[in-house]
Amino acid sequence: LSQWLKDTPGAGLLLLRAFLGVTFTFAALQKLANPGFFQAGTPGSIQQQLLGADRTSPISGLVSVALHQPVLVGVLIAVCELLVGLATLAGLLARPAAALGALISLTFFLTVSFHTSPYYYGSDIVFLFAWTPFILVGAGALSLDERFARRRAAAVAAQGSGGGKQGSTRRPAVAPERSPEVERRTAVGVLAGTAVVLGGAAALIGRALSPKGASAGTSPTLPTGNGTGSTGSTTTTPGGTGSTTTTSTAASTGNTGSSGGGNPKGTLIGPAKDVPVGGAAGFTDPASGNPAYALQPTAGHFTAFSAVCTHAGCTVAFDKASFTFNCPCHGSRYDAANGSVLQGPAAAPLPAIPIAEGSNGQLYADG
């Protein structure tokens, strides 16, 4: 084995190639099998991830363009990942597949993990460089590319030796020369067909198994609000950016609110009754225009937090069972009681948003 590893080009990269191929294939099938990935309102959807990237990415101009067709972009990413994964596993068109894989990794690095600190905590930059050996020298050992190259060389050699025997009629030298190319094209067709079948099967199975009412598990949104973004509105008690926000409600401070006297300062975001006790409702933070959550940990006691993950800007999802905010992008978890980080890579807590309930039963934020 050791001698084979030494003598065979690309043999030492087999494990890396297998890992990249399996990972890209799995990532693609996971996306295609998850209906929520393509549904705009779902926390981990492509649209939410693009919105997060739009806030923080150095290529936010391009992300804004992608936001016009988030579903198309999501499908395109998944299909490209699937083709790259399968081609890498088979070692077919390995160099262009690696180049596309590197481009996908670079895009993820610039949109999702660009602000990861230190930078080597982010996986996308590692994937980006892991593709480089295959871009430079191809797949090598145990690959279809290598097999077709060998057959092509053999065919050319056969043609050369056959060319010296002009009178020979036993075998046309042209046939073996063309055959490897025909085989290669057939293999490309089989790979594309496999991608269609695998991707289609994953999409069908994922939809068949996903619970009806796809938005199950998502939080309600406050119906009223300041009209800024797409997700309703919320409330929080006046509180700092620190860990524990909250304040109890009812007509606190001033009354500059938009409705009625005796109400708190700030912008009306929606009815307090729409925030379930022990749960949360989404709203758009009037001050920033970003998504946020209003919570009612105990009856009549309101808090609110930004829903923008402090790692790379994805929108976190509220999980009532664990009373946490979970980020769909890289798995950060926050304590919904105070916004503190329970699990990285995020390092900073979710900022609290001042919120209070007015005597009219409405919630006011940023007062």
Ligand code: FES
């Ligand atoms: S954006 Fe990376 S964990 Fe949330």
